[in-house]
Amino acid sequence: MKYLDEYRNGALAETVVREIRRIVTRPWVLMEVCGGQTHSIVRHGIDRLLPPEVELVHGPGCPVCVTSLEMIDKAHAIARQPDVIFCSFGDMLRVPGSKVDLLMIKAQGADVRIVYSPMDCLKIARANPAKRVIFFAIGFETTAPANAMAAWQAKRQGIQNFSLLVSHVLVPPSIASILQSPLNRVQGFLGPGHVCTVMGYREYEPICARFQVPIVITGFEPLDLLQGTLSAIRQLEQGRAEVENQYARVVGRDGNRPAQALINQVFEVCDRKWRGVGSIPKSGYKLRWEFREHDAERLFGVKEIDTREPADCISGLVLRGVKKPHHCPAFGKECTPEHPLGATMVSAEGACAAYYAYGRHLENPVEESNHRAGGRVVQEASA
Amino acid sequence: MGKTNFGGIVKSVCLEYTPEVQCGDYVLVHVGFALGKVDEAEAERTYRLLNEMNQLSELEVESELTAVPAGRAEAP
Numbered sequence: 001m002k003y004l005d006e007y008r009n010g011a012l013a014e015t016v017v018r019e020i021r022r023i024v025t026r027p028w029v030l031m032e033v034c035g036g037q038t039h040s041i042v043r044h045g046i047d048r049l050l051p052p053e054v055e056l057v058h059g060p061g062c063p064v065c066v067t068s069l070e071m072i073d074k075a076h077a078i079a080r081q082p083d084v085i086f087c088s089f090g091d092m093l094r095v096p097g098s099k100v101d102l103l104m105i106k107a108q109g110a111d112v113r114i115v116y117s118p119m120d121c122l123k124i125a126r127a128n129p130a131k132r133v134i135f136f137a138i139g140f141e142t143t144a145p146a147n148a149m150a151a152w153q154a155k156r157q158g159i160q161n162f163s164l165l166v167s168h169v170l171v172p173p174s175i176a177s178i179l180q181s182p183l184n185r186v187q188g189f190l191g192p193g194h195v196c197t198v199m200g201y202r203e204y205e206p207i208c209a210r211f212q213v214p215i216v217i218t219g220f221e222p223l224d225l226l227q228g229t230l231s232a233i234r235q236l237e238q239g240r241a242e243v244e245n246q247y248a249r250v251v252g253r254d255g256n257r258p259a260q261a262l263i264n265q266v267f268e269v270c271d272r273k274w275r276g277v278g279s280i281p282k283s284g285y286k287l288r289w290e291f292r293e294h295d296a297e298r299l300f301g302v303k304e305i306d307t308r309e310p311a312d313c314i315s316g317l318v319l320r321g322v323k324k325p326h327h328c329p330a331f332g333k334e335c336t337p338e339h340p341l342g343a344t345m346v347s348a349e350g351a352c353a354a355y356y357a358y359g360r361h362l363e364n365p366v367e368e369s370n371h372r373a374g375g376r377v378v379q380e381a382s383a
Numbered sequence: 384m385g386k387t388n389f390g391g392i393v394k395s396v397c398l399e400y401t402p403e404v405q406c407g408d409y410v411l412v413h414v415g416f417a418l419g420k421v422d423e424a425e426a427e428r429t430y431r432l433l434n435e436m437n438q439l440s441e442l443e444v445e446s447e448l449t450a451v452p453a454g455r456a457e458a459p
Contacts, residue, residue: 117415
């Protein structure tokens with residue numbers, strides 16, 4: 001497909017890798033923020049094409065992974081209630097709460113449905129006036145325009161039986177939080193291309209200035225990721241710390257203004273708890289007071305829930321780029337996509353799930369160092 | 384709303400946030416919403432930069448690297 005195939009050209013990728021090798025003089029740690037980028041990097045083995053000086057660590061940008069356990073338990077409590085149709089994106093269904101997941105609740109007789117878009121829920125609500133229809137509105141800024149539109153249309157059309165359980169998260173406060181941590185290793189970022197399609201990249205400029213890190217807004221194809229890496233390494237080697245835009249074919253500095261306008265009309269910024277990380281100030285969206293009749297958290301008044309995470313899971317450290325999936329003793333053993341212990345294994349976009357999908361749990365650490373040194377291409381496991 | 388062809392699969396997509404879009408344009412779609420139009424001039428500029436880098440490096444010694452495996456990832 002046009003605009004995709006060109007960015008998977010192997011010969012050009014080699015050239016970019018060679019250029020990275022030419023300019024790099026010492027070790028650097030970069031973090032790709034978005035779960036889609038993590039998946040693409042592991043799928044194409046991009047981290048293993050890079051010279052050993054360049055280490056990619058994987059960021060917190062998988063929305064399913066970082067949705068807090070409290071919020072998932074709340075979702076489960078709501079989904080179990082009578083006369084409820086609980087709607088969600090498909091990848092949320094297998095995410096374990098403290099006790100069960102949505103699929104198990106569905107198997108026990110609850111009406112849990114997978115939707116492609118939150119707008120589908122409005123149709124379901126109109127067709128089922130005697131039921132209460134709830135959408136589990138999770139996601140980063142990329143998903144906010146769709147969820148804002150669903151809330152806005154529900155209010156405008158007076159669809160009283162539709163509400164959203166909102167657990168939106170925001171990228172800039174999360175990367176600021178990573179940089180403030182005493183454990184931080186990250187020296188530069190590949191910024192989230194699709195988040196910035198919506199929001200633009202003005203809000204990343206003060207982060208570069210404050211923490212003296214380069215942020216390169218980057219796309220999702222192999223060449224995008226390599227070119228973003230090259231730009232970030234070039235900045236680090238030259239001692240610069242700026243926002244650069246590798247993904248200019250889709251991202252502009254101001255982002256999508258009509259989408260931002262509706263987001264601001266519907267949502268306001270709030271503190272948000274992230275699974276594996278903890279609470280980050282001003283790192284989420286919640287519905288504004290004007291939309292309270294469509295706010296499932298208010299309507300259902302689910303009390304704070306006593307949650308439990310497995311003790312041996314290191315997903316919090318993985319999400320902050322301190323550790324990698326294979327550093328965890330449970331990775332690929334007690335913890336697999338079928339039986340995930342924590343945040344980064346629960347969704348396909350999580351770093352641990354991506355490593356597992358492409359067979360990295362089958363490798364030993366010695367092999368890994370060979371890959372890095374030789375830039376050898378690793379065969380993809382059939383996933 | 385508009386019909387969008389994803390490499391053969393046609394879906395209805397909300398164009399509320401991309402009022403400038405015309406028939407034949409490429410758009411970035413997420414959960415049923417077009418969030419941005421792909422800018423052809425910028426796409427070509429990025430690709431030209433990469434190609435120029437490629438031509439320059441052909442003058443250099445051949446790399447020992449193997450090729451990137453061909454990816455068949457779906458649109459993000």
